[in-house]
Amino acid sequence: MPEIRNYTLNFGPQHPAAHGVLRLVLEMDGEVIERADPHIGLLHRATEKLAESKPYNQSIGYMDRLDYVSMMCNEHGYVLAMEKLMNINVPERAQYIRVMFDEITRILNHLLWIGTHALDVGAMTMFLYAFREREDLMDAYEAVSGARLHATYYRPGGVARDLPDSMPQYEKSKWSSQRKVDKLNQNRQGSLLDFLEDFTKRFPAYVDEYETLLTDNRIWKQRTVDIGIVSPERAKALGFTGPMLRGSGVAWDLRKKQPYEVYDKLDFDIPVGTNGDCYDRYLVRVQEMRESNRIIKQCIDWLRKNDGIILTDNHKIAPPKREEMKSDMESLIHHFKLFTEGFCLPEGEAYAAVEHPKGEFGCYLISDGANKPYRLKVRVPGFAHLSAMDEMARGHMLADVVAIIGTQDIVFGEIDR
């Protein structure tokens, strides 16, 4: 009798569904997965080690590059840890701006997720629909920070700049006529808040559009219902957070359970699933987009009515205004010190976490009193999710592995760090 061996398939690191550089060694019996062994480390950039050799404020930009689809939320976790260690207050306006951009980031992340997840399952049109909306939100990023992806916008004690009064405009070119440009610029006439308000009005209809394509689609349901079921107990034991945990029916959300910034003043709901399968996680994330939209609306209303500073006036941490620096000796010294050696954190350690679009994103800082962290440890949600790959994929078929990778919303920037 011939020896029966499992079929070993090297899924990735170069693979259309590998979401970056996931290397998955699959042992299969025909098409059925017997064992899934994820390998990591192909995108390791030593962010944590790098942070040890740089002044605190210079590492903010590295945080953007961890989970490169939810940039500002990463910054938020890092900045929050520093603030906790320094025990400083953030002006309320800055808190609202942060919350608003956290939610914009959540929508950005979920849009990319819905696009790639659907693309993996074969519905490629979703991908381009999602990118249409992402474009508007990235314009908001650009307006506020100058960068469309890696914003480096949050600062310990607030945010870098106040919201702009005008939006960047499209310009006439060889390819687009004046009429086309005027149409594109139609909602860019006012301030950033006007632009975002217009977006929040349009967005629910877009989500309806995605749901028309997917939610009741029989093929979509066949591909996601009962795939990769995780029970609430297992989800907790595996260290799941975010939509992965809520999809299993556990209503755990740091925004509600450990409110940071101004989340306790805002009105929003936490969607939870019942079965803990891919379809439930899909529904949870879609609903989260709608909830985020609600939060953005409330933030816009508050920000319109209330003015104020957006960065702490403690110039040991935040740079003084440029005009002050030109005339005031002390400000000049502050400026010089901040941009050469940065600031020092008191000795001690702190852990701060935010509800990142993918789950709990936390930064654990140990300071020895210097201007650089003694150690920075980033707790990323994706790592725990990827670790459950074997458990989730076992017994399913090859095509389901793709759906499971999609539902885990894996981004290798954060897992490999």
Added chain:
Amino acid sequence: MNEMIDNLLTTGLEIWNWFPADWQTLLLILGKIILILVPLMICVAYITYAERKIIGYMQIRIGPNRVGPRGWLQPIADAMKLLFKEVIIPTKSDKYLFLIAPVLAIMPALAAWAVIPFDRGVVLTDVNAGLLYVLALTSIGVYGVIIAGWASNSKYAILSSLRVGAQIVAYEIAMGFALVGVVMASGSLNMSDIVEGQAGGMSSWYIWPLLPLFFVYFISGVAETNRAPFDVAEGESEIVAGFHVEYSGMAFAVFFLAEYANIILISSLTALLFLGGWLSPFEGLVEAGHWLGASSFFWFFAKACFFAFCFLWFRATFPRYRYDQIMRLGWKVFIPVTIVWLFVEGLMIVAEVGPWAASTGAV
């Protein structure tokens, strides 16, 4: 001037007569083949362009618009690019099978056109068993895919050919049964007779009495050509590109030519078998002699285009089935549906009820 043309014609005729009679038939057939294949290849090239444009607009983007006016030359540029690329043969592949597989894929896709009537009497060979011939050839096409997957000696490719093998068996049966329904309705296997049997306006097309079979046939056709949502053989996000993952250059292009030729073939067959081919939908509705009521190649083309559009539309809309779900759909839904409907149809014909008996005319 006229003299010159006359001279040319007479010399031409002399040369023609100089050939022996059997050579003349051979040359005539070759000419006809070229007359069919060249427009077909142009159609294949431009259906790729249409696909990119149509799906592009469905996905709120523009599609190819740089090569030539409005991107019209894009397929030609693609063909040129693929022609000049190296065909890489993997070291551990079965070299001969690797090279013969694309040929096996495209041969039946082109040969099936021999019995497709484009208009009344416009057909290369009007064989009596035309439908059987088409069914046989479309099944052979799968050998190219299976052999390609096997010869590549790649894990993704072999998975793909296993999937294709199983899928084609399931859908070939459903497709065959659907065609039996058409044969029962028309009482003939000859393509032209089947179309003529549907004469008499839109209401006498076979799509109405054979509605379930029409859906089964067209969906099986989509599955047969490995198109979305049944494209598990290619499965971009699962098995990368499936059976043609190791192919490059023209060998790769040939698979695509075969795929698109098959799309056009299935669209044309659906138009011929269920929608009355070249017969006008307005027959009997407008006064006799009006161009709308006259049957012509235009109607055949329009109907085939509609089905080809459906192929592209499906691709832009649906997620991909999983392999076992495709099998379930084939074996547990389509085959029972066809069997039941064949039974119903048989009863109706024997009992001489309704449109079923009327359409045969024989009973």
